[in-house]
Amino acid sequence: MSRLVDAHCHLDFSVFAADRAGVFERAREAGVESFLVPGTTRARWPDVVAMGAREDVAVCLGLHPCFMDAHDDLGDIAALSEWLDRHPEVVAIGECGLDARFADSWHAQWSLLEAQLRLARARRLPLVLHCVHANDVLARRLRQLAPPAGGLIHGFAGSPEQAMAFYRLGFVLGLGGATTYPRAQRLRRTVAALPDDGYVLETDSPDMPLAGHQGERNEPARVAEVCRIVAELREQTESRVAADSTATACRLFALD
Structure with a gap:
């Protein structure tokens, strides 16, 4: 089977500190050879960038909508621009986005996202987007702004129609754990139709x-x-799904 890429994993988090080497070794044994690690808060960027020293890890930097209390909007956006200047190895801006479960921070989320969208547009970098219960409004804004390098809608759980709206805008869908649950019938129809x-x-x-x-x-x-389940849903071989998903990740994030 073709090599696999984990296109979104927070391996910088402290929960991996005690056995991070083992995590990488188990991944390699399973055929996973490359990893995309996104940033979530300014405080985490140093650890994320340090992980990018590994040849098998590519990194992204961004400000996550679920950690609004940790962000200083204007200061962090200015810092993000500076970090991108200093670290040309960063392959995307993210994880950023919208999460409608946190209604009290909705307007602040939009403000922070808008700044990151414009930064991605100016630098022609892809985006790694977190989107929960906000697919339609996010797609509408992406259509207006037209980020030139597209990006990834991480952890996608929407309809086939929503998936194709993102795809037509140059975005690909991240398929993960949610696809493995038999009750996720709408998502499984989406996976089959992509x-x-x-x-x-x-x-x-x-x-x-x-x-x-x-x-x-x-x-x-x-x-x-995940590859095995996606292959079943698409009625394709695991090798085909591995090859297609890896090629898409390499194209989107300019991986070797």
Whole structure:
């Protein structure tokens, strides 16, 4: 089977500190050879960039909508621009986006996202977008702004129509643990209908556990299980899904 890429995993988080080497080794044994690690807060950027020293890790920097209390809007955006100047190895801006579960910070989320969208547009970098219960409004804004390098809608759980709206805007869909749950019928229909170049595989480690692993720490080795389920849903071989998803990740993030 072709090599696999975990296109979204938070391996900088402290929950991996005690056995990070083992996490990488288990991933390699499962055929996962490359990893995309996004930044979530300014305080985490140094650890994220340090992980990028590994040949098998590419990194992104951004400001996550679920950590609004940790952000200093104007100061962090200025700092993000400076970090991008100093670290040309950064392959995307993210993780950023919208999360409608946090209604009290909705307007602040929009303000922070807008600044990151414009930064991505100016620098022609792809975006890594977190989007929960906001697919339609986010797609509308992306259509207006037209980020030139597209990006990834991480942890996608929407309809086939929403998926194609993002795809037509140059965005691919991140498929992870949610696809492994039989009750996720709408998402599974979406997975089956996606173009071959319309998705990547991811874990969101340590979050988004797969079916049968609820309550456990997620890790990149389980991309292989995501690949198996996606292959079943698309009625394709695992090798085909691995090859297609890896090629899409390499194209989007300019990986070797």
